[in-house]
């Protein structure tokens with residue numbers, strides 16, 4: 001009898017070596033595994049204020065038509081997004097979350113000889129998509145938890161085809177300034193496609209934080225990624241989008257699976273994009289809560305990386321995974337970052353006021369520190 005192993009490895013080496021993306025631990029899983037009642041989750045940068053109310057109403061209504069396939073071309077949602085930014089519908093591509101678009105970019109544009117350029121320790125979906133596709137990439141060290149765009153610029157070679165810049169960044173929460181981004185984008189080799197991932201755009205408040213759209217038309221191959229998962233509170237519905245020129249958009253649409261965004265997600269997002277009230281409320285709440293959380297952490301003597309997002313990166317005095325596990329036993333789920341190469345760090349998403357206080361109290365207990 002022959003087993004499949006006799007014919008060599010079942011998958012190519014790049015697939016064999018993949019380490020799956022580890023999402024934040026679901027609340028139900030912690031309840032199941034440790035029998036903990038009412039845990040809180042501050043692990044996936046979700047919106048603590050819930051779902052955009054307008055989106056919720058639209059999604060409920062859309063459920064009634066769920067026997068039908070969605071519009072595979074996403075006409076209504078793409079039109080709404082285009083209208084919001086004064087672009088053309090042909091310049092908008094929809095994704096099943098923006099991670100879908102990251103995958104499409106890698107698959108559509110990178111050949112076996114091409115390279116992607118990343119910042120080390122940044123969002124893991126970039127390297128996962130690249131490894132899955134068996135494509136090459138170079139990682140540049142950040143400086144003080146920030147993208148080092150000068151070093152990235154120097155790392156561009158004739159093989160460089162795709163550059164990913166998360167601004168603000170995840171998991172550091174830091175940002176690159178308008179001046180830094182502008183210098184990076186100036187006179188890039190024309191074959192380079194710059195992907196500016198603005199998943200936390202709505203939360204950024206720094207005066208010199210640049211809106212990627214202000215560079216529209218200045219870079220020949222430019223892609224802005226945004227998502228409904230964070231500020232609009234639709235993480236569970238999976239919908240994000242790319243803004244780019246029609247040629248790049250056309251290729252993304254060639255590799256996109258039909259119906260990659262569900263009917264419910266399309267309708268919810270269409271309503272959410274005009275729910276400025278909810279986005280502004282989320283933005284203001286998170287800015288204020290970030291201040292409270294930061295001061296609470298500083299009072300515990302825990303270093304905090306300055307953040308422009310709805311989460312913070314903190315440095316703990318012990319192994320990060322160990323502190324994470326101790327916090328789990330207190331019913332608090334945060335994100336360990338060993339997979340990102342940060343061994344003594346945790347990422348903590350902003351929750352409701354009582355959740356943030358519970359996290360601070362649990363951390364104080366786990367670290368044996370007083371909150372005074």
Ligand SMILES: *Cc1c(COP(=O)(O)O)cnc(C)c1O
Nearest residue numbers: 097098099123170199227229240
């Ligand atoms: C959360 C996040 C996304 C968005 O993911 P979705 O697939 O839209 O949920 C994209 N990029 C970064 C850097 C993120 O942190």
